Amino acid sequence: MKVPFSGGCACGAVRYECSSEPIMALNCHCRDCQRASGTAYASGVFVPGPALRITKGNPRYHTTTTDSGNLASRGFCPECGSPVIAKSSGHPMIIVHASSLDDPSWHRPTMDVFVSKAQPWDCMSPGLPKYPRGLGS
Amino acid sequence: MRAPFSGGCACGSVRYRCTADPLFALNCHCRDCQRETGSAFAPILAVPRAAFTVTHGSPKYFDVTADSGHTTRRLFCGECGSPLFGEPGVRPDMVTIRAGSLDDPGAFRPGQDIYTARAQPWDHMNPDLPKVPKAPERRVTPHA
Numbered sequence: 001m002k003v004p005f006s007g008g009c010a011c012g013a014v015r016y017e018c019s020s021e022p023i024m025a026l027n028c029h030c031r032d033c034q035r036a037s038g039t040a041y042a043s044g045v046f047v048p049g050p051a052l053r054i055t056k057g058n059p060r061y062h063t064t065t066t067d068s069g070n071l072a073s074r075g076f077c078p079e080c081g082s083p084v085i086a087k088s089s090g091h092p093m094i095i096v097h098a099s100s101l102d103d104p105s106w107h108r109p110t111m112d113v114f115v116s117k118a119q120p121w122d123c124m125s126p127g128l129p130k131y132p133r134g135l136g137s
Numbered sequence: 138m139r140a141p142f143s144g145g146c147a148c149g150s151v152r153y154r155c156t157a158d159p160l161f162a163l164n165c166h167c168r169d170c171q172r173e174t175g176s177a178f179a180p181i182l183a184v185p186r187a188a189f190t191v192t193h194g195s196p197k198y199f200d201v202t203a204d205s206g207h208t209t210r211r212l213f214c215g216e217c218g219s220p221l222f223g224e225p226g227v228r229p230d231m232v233t234i235r236a237g238s239l240d241d242p243g244a245f246r247p248g249q250d251i252y253t254a255r256a257q258p259w260d261h262m263n264p265d266l267p268k269v270p271k272a273p274e275r276r277v278t279p280h281a
Contacts (some may be wrong), residue, residue: 002230005146005264007189009172010169010172010173011199013205020168022163026158032147034242035146035219035237035238036147036174036175036218036219037174037175037176037220037237038174038179038215038219038220038221038235038236038237038238039174039176039177039178039179039180039220039235039236039237040176040178040180040236040237041176042175042176043175043176043177043259046165050247054152060218062147062216062217062218066148073161074146074217074218075141076213076217076218077217077218078197080199080201080211081173081197081211081213081214081215081218082172082173082175083175083219084175087258088190090186097175097176098257098259099174099175099176099177099214099257100171100172103255104171104257105258107257108227108259109259109260119236119243120243121180121236121243121245121246121247122248123261123262123263124261125259125261133163
């Protein structure tokens, strides 16, 4: 994929730009990600924290304690609700929601995590490694 | 799935309840649903509006013009951002619940995939479900 790349919310109130290639990408099927997305899983693209710059607006953050004990802050557009980015106290990366990208087609998830929490109607790619809980579980 | 059932957002600020069985259920892969979920598709449970009540809090909303030309209202929790339900202008008698907001999402049974022409290459669908490239061909006439 090309850098820099950009993305934002549905209404355009929040925009970001990233100057670095993603470090990794995955789909998380935990219940928190289901609630936050309204769907089966969250599609996360992990980028180095310093490489991501909010270029317009300010996401609103909702912070919860995850199963691992880390604090997860989920940033969404306060105007249209679109999930945009997320942060975790457990690592310095920023997680970009794949469909907030202007071109989500280059998202290349390499694993499914928290598949033990997946819904029966959640159809995953059989070719991806599956972890029952977090990464490496 | 059988009524009554309930749901709400991640933080508990907004809660809803439905007292009628769903009209239909599907997965929508359009770009608007991708933006709303941040992911591949929106799992949609359509219920009669008359049977649907917000029992706690007031969702925020965002209006988009759908392919049908009608305005679709997308409602979410202003505190935590969770997508909750939609109010499609083309079907004012209906509310479209996002399955991830249900208290028991396991009861959701989608019957088809729509707007598959817009699906992302990483969107893996159930091969057994009927696929519709855009909106379902047989539109139901909106109630007067």
